[in-house]
Amino acid sequence: MSSVLLDTKPEKPTDEKIRLPGLSRAQIKQHLVDIGVEPKKLNMRTSQLFQWIYNFGVTDFADMTNVAKPLKAKLAEHFTLSRPEIVEKQVSVDGTRKYLTRMAPGIEVESVFIPDVSRTGALCVSSQVGCTLTCKFCHTGTQKLVRNLTAQEIVLQVMMARDDLGEWPTTQENRKLSNIVFMGMGEPLYNTDNVTDAIDTMADDTGMAIGRRRVTVSTSGVVPEIVPLGKRTSAMLAISLHAANDELREQIMPINRKYPLKDLMDACRNYPGLSNAKRITFEYVMLKGVNDSPKHAMELIRLLKGIPAKVNLIPFNPWPGSDYECSDWETIEAFGDLINKAGYAAPIRTPRGRDILAACGQLKSESEKMRASEVRKREKLDLAKEQNSL
Ligand code: SAH
Ligand code: SF4
Numbered sequence: 001m002s003s004v005l006l007d008t009k010p011e012k013p014t015d016e017k018i019r020l021p022g023l024s025r026a027q028i029k030q031h032l033v034d035i036g037v038e039p040k041k042l043n044m045r046t047s048q049l050f051q052w053i054y055n056f057g058v059t060d061f062a063d064m065t066n067v068a069k070p071l072k073a074k075l076a077e078h079f080t081l082s083r084p085e086i087v088e089k090q091v092s093v094d095g096t097r098k099y100l101t102r103m104a105p106g107i108e109v110e111s112v113f114i115p116d117v118s119r120t121g122a123l124c125v126s127s128q129v130g131c132t133l134t135c136k137f138c139h140t141g142t143q144k145l146v147r148n149l150t151a152q153e154i155v156l157q158v159m160m161a162r163d164d165l166g167e168w169p170t171t172q173e174n175r176k177l178s179n180i181v182f183m184g185m186g187e188p189l190y191n192t193d194n195v196t197d198a199i200d201t202m203a204d205d206t207g208m209a210i211g212r213r214r215v216t217v218s219t220s221g222v223v224p225e226i227v228p229l230g231k232r233t234s235a236m237l238a239i240s241l242h243a244a245n246d247e248l249r250e251q252i253m254p255i256n257r258k259y260p261l262k263d264l265m266d267a268c269r270n271y272p273g274l275s276n277a278k279r280i281t282f283e284y285v286m287l288k289g290v291n292d293s294p295k296h297a298m299e300l301i302r303l304l305k306g307i308p309a310k311v312n313l314i315p316f317n318p319w320p321g322s323d324y325e326c327s328d329w330e331t332i333e334a335f336g337d338l339i340n341k342a343g344y345a346a347p348i349r350t351p352r353g354r355d356i357l358a359a360c361g362q363l364k365s366e367s368e369k370m371r372a373s374e375v376r377k378r379e380k381l382d383l384a385k386e387q388n389s390l
Helices: 025-034 039-056 069-078 151-165 192-203 223-233 246-252 261-269 294-304 329-341 366-389
Strands: 002-005 085-091 097-104 107-115 121-124 179-182 215-219 236-240 280-286 309-315
Touching (some): 097 151, 121 151, 151 192, 192 215
Parallel strands (some): 121 179, 215 236, 280 309
Antiparallel strands (some): 085 097, 097 107, 107 121
């Protein structure tokens, strides 16, 4: 693993210009109205800018060759094409890259690029800083929600990974960053509006052109948002299932009390566009002695009946202070075999980037870790003081 603490200086306070990268077409258009671009030329100018930003990834207005000089000067006066600061970039021995980006003061966001064995690769993006749900096996769940990310902050994660991978312009063939998964920090369906707006911007054909079928949104099961998500985005759906009976699921995923399995499965059945070519992925983290027996596998098979589905078996990734252990390899394989025999694909997800805590469920932003260690330091100090005064 290599870790680089990047020496990027925080942006100067003078740089209080409006940042355009990450904004939607409508937002860019409005900003052009605000600086007085004439109505006749508005749509044309918006399209030009959108293309330069999202197709070419330019970071300097001077590079916009089809924009006249006076307008370029005006744009540069009001707007910036800069990216937020990357606080840290880590590269795992397996090629996984983890970025920690400071979107705003106190808003630190992790994104993980996972190169695939073939030519494709996925960027795992965050939708919130922290999470309000407290799934027992998840590191992010131990971090309080700081706030929802804006659509711009979500799109910026993709742009910055492309910067790092050198994948502008968009048209270049054999892109490594081909897929997006909302499997980073946070519950995307507690931030549906920003997530759907971000998908619209990423998917725009004249920009980054990421096909909607190449975007997967993973949810712990926010039932009322599932069908609307499909209608609005046509994205692929993944459900963090992890248990196939209510009693166990409630124990490890408190959201199941609010939205039990029956409701969750009904929403899945109604997900728009479901077919054998568009199946729902059910994620199932393998927890030793908790949810990994043949009986659990049979329950899962019964639950999935009638739903075009595939199952992703995720070996549990440990994190400091976690209560669980990963199931043994043979147990995972035996579980997978049963699911397979019932007609569902059930690949075992190879853990990626474990050495840099970039694997599923291990994300938790540095800011929080630092705050936690600060707290512990202070607690120790207080304790020492108390003991001294006794
Ligand atoms: N909040 C959303 C998106 C996060 S996705 C959701 O829960 O679906 C992250 C995926 O990794 C989820 O399937 C999550 O359940 C799983 N996960 C969480 N902690 C994990 C851990 N320690 N090991 C392996 N997978 C984990
Ligand atoms: Fe939040 Fe998903 Fe982690 Fe649960 S698994 S705590 S919903 S990020």
